[in-house]
Structures are given as C-alpha cells and as structure tokens.
Amino acid sequence: MIIVHHLNNSRSQRVLWLLEELGCAYQLVKYQRDPRTLLAPAELRRVHPLGKSPVITDGVHTIAESGAILEYVLDAYGGGQLRPAAGSDARLRYTYWLHYAEGSAMPPLLLKLVFQRLPSGPLPALIRPFARAIARGAQERFIDPQLTTHIAWWESELSRYPWFAGDEFTAADIQMSFPIEAAAARAGVEMPRKVREFLERIHARPAYQRALAAGGGFQVPG
Numbered sequence: 001m002i003i004v005h006h007l008n009n010s011r012s013q014r015v016l017w018l019l020e021e022l023g024c025a026y027q028l029v030k031y032q033r034d035p036r037t038l039l040a041p042a043e044l045r046r047v048h049p050l051g052k053s054p055v056i057t058d059g060v061h062t063i064a065e066s067g068a069i070l071e072y073v074l075d076a077y078g079g080g081q082l083r084p085a086a087g088s089d090a091r092l093r094y095t096y097w098l099h100y101a102e103g104s105a106m107p108p109l110l111l112k113l114v115f116q117r118l119p120s121g122p123l124p125a126l127i128r129p130f131a132r133a134i135a136r137g138a139q140e141r142f143i144d145p146q147l148t149t150h151i152a153w154w155e156s157e158l159s160r161y162p163w164f165a166g167d168e169f170t171a172a173d174i175q176m177s178f179p180i181e182a183a184a185a186r187a188g189v190e191m192p193r194k195v196r197e198f199l200e201r202i203h204a205r206p207a208y209q210r211a212l213a214a215g216g217g218f219q220v221p222g
Helices: 012-022 042-046 066-077 089-120 128-160 171-186 193-204 206-215
Strands: 002-007 026-031 055-058 061-064
Touching: 002 012, 012 026, 012 066, 012 171, 012 206, 026 206, 055 066, 061 066, 066 089, 066 171, 089 128, 089 171, 128 171, 128 193, 171 193, 193 206
Parallel strands: 002 026
Antiparallel strands: 002 055, 055 061
C-alpha cells in the first residue's frame, strides 16, 4: 500500500487529491511544519535525505517530487485514468503543464514569498529600511511583472479549454492547482475570471474535498 508522508499545507495535498480521484487505498503519516520557520520537521529526513514533502513509499520504492509521484501513481495504479492517450495533442499539453507547474510557475511565486517576508525578518533596525526598499524594488521591477505574465497565460489557456490538457480533467490540473492557489494567496492581484472559475471547479470536486478532510485542511504557506 502507498504511504503518503504528508506535511501540512504543502504540495503533498496534491498527492492525496490524486489518490482520492483514483480511489486508491493509502496510509497517511502526518508531519507538522515548525510554526515559526514553516520548515518541515527533521523526521522527514528519515524518509528521504532532503527532508521535504511530498514523498511516498510503496513497497521498496521511495518517490519524491510532485510530478514524479503523480507519474508513478498513474503508471502503477491509474489504469489509464487522468491522463490523455499517448501520442495525442492533449497528451502533449498534459506533459507541458505537468512540468511547467514546478519548472516555470513556482519559481517567481517562491521569490514573491521570500521578498514579502524579508523586511519582517530578524534584521538590525538600521538595515530594515534598506531591506524594505530592496524587497519592494525586486517585486515591482522583476517578480510582479513575471507573475502578471504567467497569470495572463493561464487565463488565455483556460479560455481555450476548460482544463489545462484540454476538454477533460487530468492530473495536470492537480499539478497546476498548487501554483494557482499560491498565486491567489500571494500575488496581490485578483485572479482573472477563467482562473477563478478553475479554482471553483477544483474546490467543488468530491475527491478534492475528501483530500482536504484527510490531510487536515490546506492553506498555502505565506
């Protein structure tokens, strides 16, 4: 049976959601972030050397990284569900969004989090005004324009199709949920209509709601 090593308010929520969509049996082991640093506890290093979540174990296999976990679960337990047929245009879109979510969408969102938190960090009083100015400048001149571009791209694609791979819901939508949730929480702008509708649709899915109940709720760290 798959064991999900689940860190609260983390990407492992997507793994629970996928398993609930597939109706897979799994065992849940919960870990809590440090309330001050928001870092994962040291116990996770016993599962994987990086000590991060998501990570699953399945028999002799230990798999980390969201995209790799989703691919493994679909290969082993998916039975052809939640990804388009190989060789189709939809499969090409699916593969793109599966990798884009962490490869392109999340880096500016992580930078946004870092520079939002920088001025409130443990800094000497004389340094704090400079830190605020640097953080504000980085966000206004570099990070926010990138986020605006990404959000416009999501809106454009969701205006063409209801889901990221096309007309059918797939694991690419599960993978994309985290950057979109993060953008809604951190970007400081209202999400455009099609992106908001995407969030409403995924939040309404019974499997999403079951995953929330199993994982103990979800809020993007920030």
